[in-house]
Amino acid sequence: xxxxxxxxxxxxxxxxxxxxxxxxxxxxxxxxxxxxxxxxxxxxxxxxxxxxxxxxxxxxxxxxxxxxxxxxxxxxxxxxxxxxxxxxxxxxxxxxxxxxxxxxxxxxxxxxxxxxxxxxxxxxxxxxxxxxxxxxxxxxxxxxxxxxxxxxxxxxxxxxxxxxxxxxxxxxxxxxxxxxxxxxxxxxxxxxxxxxxxxxxxxxxxxxxxxxxxxxxxxxxxxxxxxxxxxxxxxxxxxxxxxxxxxxxxxxxxxxxxxxxxxxxxxxxxxxxxxxxxxxxxxxxxxxxxxxxxxxxxxxxxxxxxxxxxxxxxxxxxxxxxxxxxxxxxxxxxxxxxxxxxxxxxxxxxxxxxxxxxxxxxxxxxxxxx
Amino acid sequence: xxxxxxxxxxxxxxxxxxxxxxxxxxxxxxxxxxxxxxxxxxxxxxxxxxxxxxxxxxxxxxxxxxxxxxxxxxxxxxxxxxxxxxxxxxxxxxxxxxxxxxxxxxxxxxxxxxxxxxxxxxxxxxxxxxxxxxxxxxxxxxxxxxxxxxxxxxxxxxxxxxxxxxxx
Numbered sequence: 001x002x003x004x005x006x007x008x009x010x011x012x013x014x015x016x017x018x019x020x021x022x023x024x025x026x027x028x029x030x031x032x033x034x035x036x037x038x039x040x041x042x043x044x045x046x047x048x049x050x051x052x053x054x055x056x057x058x059x060x061x062x063x064x065x066x067x068x069x070x071x072x073x074x075x076x077x078x079x080x081x082x083x084x085x086x087x088x089x090x091x092x093x094x095x096x097x098x099x100x101x102x103x104x105x106x107x108x109x110x111x112x113x114x115x116x117x118x119x120x121x122x123x124x125x126x127x128x129x130x131x132x133x134x135x136x137x138x139x140x141x142x143x144x145x146x147x148x149x150x151x152x153x154x155x156x157x158x159x160x161x162x163x164x165x166x167x168x169x170x171x172x173x174x175x176x177x178x179x180x181x182x183x184x185x186x187x188x189x190x191x192x193x194x195x196x197x198x199x200x201x202x203x204x205x206x207x208x209x210x211x212x213x214x215x216x217x218x219x220x221x222x223x224x225x226x227x228x229x230x231x232x233x234x235x236x237x238x239x240x241x242x243x244x245x246x247x248x249x250x251x252x253x254x255x256x257x258x259x260x261x262x263x264x265x266x267x268x269x270x271x272x273x274x275x276x277x278x279x280x281x282x283x284x285x286x287x288x289x290x291x292x293x294x295x296x297x298x299x300x301x302x303x304x305x306x307x308x309x310x311x312x313x314x315x316x317x318x319x320x321x322x323x324x325x326x327x328x329x330x331x332x333x334x335x336x337x338x339x340x341x342x343x344x345x346x347x348x349x350x351x352x353x354x355x356x357x358x359x360x361x362x363x364x365x366x367x368x369x370x
Numbered sequence: 371x372x373x374x375x376x377x378x379x380x381x382x383x384x385x386x387x388x389x390x391x392x393x394x395x396x397x398x399x400x401x402x403x404x405x406x407x408x409x410x411x412x413x414x415x416x417x418x419x420x421x422x423x424x425x426x427x428x429x430x431x432x433x434x435x436x437x438x439x440x441x442x443x444x445x446x447x448x449x450x451x452x453x454x455x456x457x458x459x460x461x462x463x464x465x466x467x468x469x470x471x472x473x474x475x476x477x478x479x480x481x482x483x484x485x486x487x488x489x490x491x492x493x494x495x496x497x498x499x500x501x502x503x504x505x506x507x508x509x510x511x512x513x514x515x516x517x518x519x520x521x522x523x524x525x526x527x528x529x530x531x532x533x534x535x536x537x538x
Contacts, residue, residue: 046504053489054513058520089399216425216451219478230451237454301373303399304447304458306428317447319433332429332447340481369504 011039014351018047022125022355025365029342029354036350041343045336048369056329061087061161061296064326069155071331072367074117077110077146078309079367080159085240086305086316086329087161090298093291097284099163100242105176105279106149106158107241108272112183113142114310114362115265119190122262122359126203131193138186145175162292168283176280180273187269194262204259208345208357211256218341222312222334224361227264228256234308246275258360265362297324311335311362331370335363373398380422380457388414403458408444408469411461415446415475424448424457427476430483432490434516441465442492446472463492471497489514506531 012033018026026047032039052071056064068083069076081103088095095103120135143153148169150158158164194200210220212228225232233250235243251267253260298320306315312334321327338361346357373396381395384404394405406414418424426449433443440462449456463469471494472479483494484503491512493500501507510524528534 046502046506049504051513054518054520057516092399217477219427219476232451301398303401304429304456313428315429315447317429317431317445328433330429330431330445332431336481337478340478 016354018044023358024121024363027339027358027363027365027368029358031351031354033351036352038346038349038351038354041346041354043339043342045339045365046369048365050370052370053329053331056326058325060324061298061326064329065159065161066155066157068331069157070366071333071370072114072309072311072314072335072364073154074364075110075114075310076154076156077106077158078114078307078314080157081107081241082305082307082309082314082316083329084159084161085307086303086318087296087298088290089303089305090301090318090320091161091292091296093162095163095241095290096287097242098286099288099290101279101283102164102168102288103159103241104243104246105276105283106146108276108279109142109145109176109179111272111310112269113139115269116142118265118310118359118362119262122356122362123194123200125355125359126200128194128197128200131190134186134190134193138183141179141182145172145179148172148175160289161296163287163289165289167288173280173283176276180277180280184270184273187266191266195266201259203352203356204262204360205257206255207258207349207353208360209255209257210341210345214341214344215256218344219337220312220341222308222310222338222362223261223264223268224256224312224338224341226250227253227260229254234306234313238306240305240307243275246278248274258356261360295324297322306332309334311364311367312338331367333367333370335361335365336368339363339368373403376402378402383422384414384417387417401456401458403460405460405462408461408463408467411444411446411459412470412472412475414459415448415472418448418457418459419475422450423452424450424455426451427472427478427482428456430472430479430486432486432492432514434490434514436516438462439464442490444469444486444492465491468493468495470495473497488512491515 014031014033017023017028028044030042068079072079116135116139120132123131146156147153150156212230215225215228231250231252248271251264253264300322302319304317306313314334315332317330318326319328346354376395376397385392388410391407391410428447428449431445442463444461446459483497486492488502488505509527
């Protein structure tokens with residue numbers, strides 16, 4: 001110590017998390033710092049590992065359905081949709097049009113709820129306190145609709161293999177229409193608070209840049225990919241659940257920085273409203289459950305099905321050995337894959353930007369650790 | 371309904387190029403997959419990426435078949451943005467065989483291979499950082515192997531680190 005002065009720069013290793021409000025759960029990041037500059041990071045994950053894939057092999061197909069909600073718990077409906085689609089693929093059954101429309105409405109509503117939670121907490125991380133109250137206020141309205149529909153607000157278990165268990169309640173359509181009408185001006189309100197806010201722009205512009213090619217190398221999908229200029233959304237590229245029927249845009253930006261990812265997500269919420277408005281205007285009549293037996297027993301085989309979850313490509317690779325229990329269910333979680341790019345995004349940046357970049361990836365640890 | 375042969379230009383190109391090393395190019399439920407000899411995995415991934423534009427490794431995972439001589443399936447799920455097409459590559463390996471790492475072709479394979487190692491005990495040769503990723507580093511056993519019970523734990527780890535006799 002005697003030979004060093006305060007002007008000497010030594011590498012400092014700083015531990016962030018697992019108990020830290022801005023790591024959005026139990027993520028531990030080891031930062032190597034030179035002053036305020038980040039030389040490298042290492043992510044330690046697994047604190048929330050519950051062995052979901054192992055549980056799947058020890059439950060029947062239907063019994064495993066509620067477990068998937070506990071992965072990305074802020075977008076449980078997307079998780080459920082992906083799993084149901086994968087098993088339906090294995091069974092090769094058709095889901096009735098009415099069930100598909102209701103699924104789309106609820107999934108898009110969940111996308112809005114997920115993006116709202118992201119926006120609120122991201123703004124909180126950056127230092128803007130107000131938006132989180134606004135965001136949670138509107139998210140509450142979405143959760144109320146979930147609660148009315150299936151009795152649960154967060155881990156909803158809203159869908160069943162083959163379709164839906166519950167018919168919509170009286171006034172469902174009207175409540176969705178009211179939500180859409182109420183919600184759009186609120187998106188403008190958030191943008192008014194943030195989009196041209198000098199501090200917000202200063203903290204986000206040119207921070208954590210990830211180019212389109214880097215995204216592909218790292219397998220990064222979702223809003224992060226779209227903010228880097230790649231116009232790719234599974235709802236358009238490989239439509240499922242009747243998304244091809246709806247008219248909507250894929251918002252993209254070109255810079256691939258934290259600010260662009262914010263703009264993309266804001267625009268995505270508006271597009272979700274558009275999809276919901278179209279879907280609710282034309283919910284077909286008919287059954288809500290496809291031809292699925294009481295005992296779900298897919299033939300021997302395997303399938304990979306993926307959907308556009310709020311965080312990116314959420315995939316299920318299911319292997320059936322012809323019994324009532326899945327032989328293997330592999331979940332391809334967007335957050336896990338996206339988090340791997342954290343090091344690339346933050347290397348050379350400032351320590352304060354780490355918080356911004358973790359926030360902008362929109363990770364959920366329940367999904368990373370499974 | 372069983373898997374049917376996959377007839378397309380891509381399939382015949384792969385069969386032509388890798389010959390005997392390809393044991394099947396099939397389609398099931400509209401999804402195409404290739405089954406190949408283990409040492410061909412990386413050349414095929416490279417070929418698919420550089421010549422056929424399959425530039426996105428969606429997922430890399432394993433399936434355990436304990437009764438089979440080649441115990442593990444290693445599954446690579448690939449996607450091409452320009453073709454909007456998916457293909458799966460499967461290799462079958464015996465316990466103890468170390469497949470070559472795919473990190474040199476797709477960076478995303480890094481964590482995915484670590485997870486396969488963590489859960490199945492399949493080591494990837496040449497991987498830059500072959501450690502556990504979700505389980506604790508000192509944990510004994512590989513949870514997603516079929517002979518690993520659902521209630522099974524590394525009792526010693528639980529005792530030493532959690533200070534309790536059993537987590538069950």
